[in-house]
Amino acid sequence: MDTNLQIRISKDMKESFQQVAKDNNKDTSSLVRDWISTYIAEHQRVDEEIAAELYMAGYQLQEALGGRENVSNEFAKQLQESSLTNQKEFTQRILTTYMDLDLTIPTCLSKTYKGFAFSQMFLFGLIGEKPKGSF
Template sequence: MDTNLHIRLNKELKESFQEIAKGNNTDPSSLVRDWIGNYVAEHRKTGEDSAAELYLAGYQLQQALGGRDHITKEFAKQLQEHSLTNQKEFTQLILTTYMDLDLTIPSCLSKTYKGYAYSQMFLMGLIGDKPKNLA
């Protein structure tokens, strides 16, 4: 390691973090390094990487709903309208669907706030074909 990062925490949070990490046989510094590394990797993704990730998330939701035949036209139409007019509503509808199905919400969904192209990639995955890179 060639540098340090100094952060401010309240004493109770720091002590709890260290205690829990120790209880899990984990070094607090390695946890922070891992988090920073994952954060940097996530935010360095290209637009193409993000689009592919959103398409896959849409396709996985399609499968969780029972396949393309179980995606109602009303649901797809509502998502399409929101993607054109209100990204917040689009994302909220998707999040609600994940929660109703008790599914883990993919982190890439936060990108649907960034605009039409991202929400469209998710929607295309939801109603589209299996991605080519899935065996």
């Protein structure tokens, strides 16, 4: 089912757009649809990419803590428990750790609150092996 999208632009911009499209034998609606499709393709990331990025963020935190053997079992257990019960608390614990270590916070961490699978990928990276083919 098709639907309409209303946007607000100046009258001058609309007229210029229509004229330029006409001069180039293009339909304004198809130009806008093409732009939207391209934008979505460029900016929508699949879950697998986000999961891989979260694994790497966890692994990089592991390295900042001095390696796998220096990741506290208690810290990992607390993260595991909060990932199962309270995604907000899970994310807050991670952010606090980054700030305590004076580390740059990866932007992908904002995805951990969206669900168990994303927080688990971060945890796997925190306690896991170095990913093959990485740096």
